[in-house]
Amino acid sequence: EPEVTQTPSHQVTQMGQEVILRCVPISNHLYFYWYRQILGQKVEFLVSFYNNEISEKSEIFDDQFSVERPDGSNFTLKIRSTKLEDSAMYFCASTPRGGGANVLTFGAGSRLTVL
């Protein structure tokens, strides 16, 4: 069964450092997403991406965050200068089409710990 893969599974970084989280969405999917879950809290939307541009972003997704699809397969989330409160599980997801009735397929997540 096709799956979304994410690397690294766990990254520990110092506050202020740049972090890049990588995702390989399902190959025929066109819409890509990043969500995060702070420990014990709900899964929160960060950003959606379609046709090589951001289609929507939440207020969490400030100037410290960026996404790109550098090579047609990887979908990356960059945090320029990490803060303690960026510690969370970051989930990548993809769907073949847009629209609310489409089910997101999530990756296993990347745990980011900012010290």
Place this chain on the structure above:
Amino acid sequence: DQQVKQNSPSLSVQEGRISILNCDYTNSMFDYFLWYKKYPAEGPTFLISISSIKDKNEDGRFTVFLNKSAKHLSLHIVPSQPGDSAVYFCAASGWVQGAQKLVFGQGTRLTINP
């Protein structure tokens, strides 16, 4: 602004009994509802969904009920099995403020006791 709420952070059920997980939403623009299941160290996986034009959808041991007037949905698992122990997230989808949104609840940790 919690548009999707799961008021029970945890639920414990005896194996073989029915598990009922509840979810409330506030925005009447939501028109599609999903339940995701999450095991530790894994991403959420889709379990079952329901469109707002229905009030019930059944898939094997899993049934989702939607009460639009009460803005409430529930997931029934019967009979509950130990492998059902996981965190269950309710999610609601719809056009909100000009954009298609998928909003998750906080999750309910279900524990099935043998």
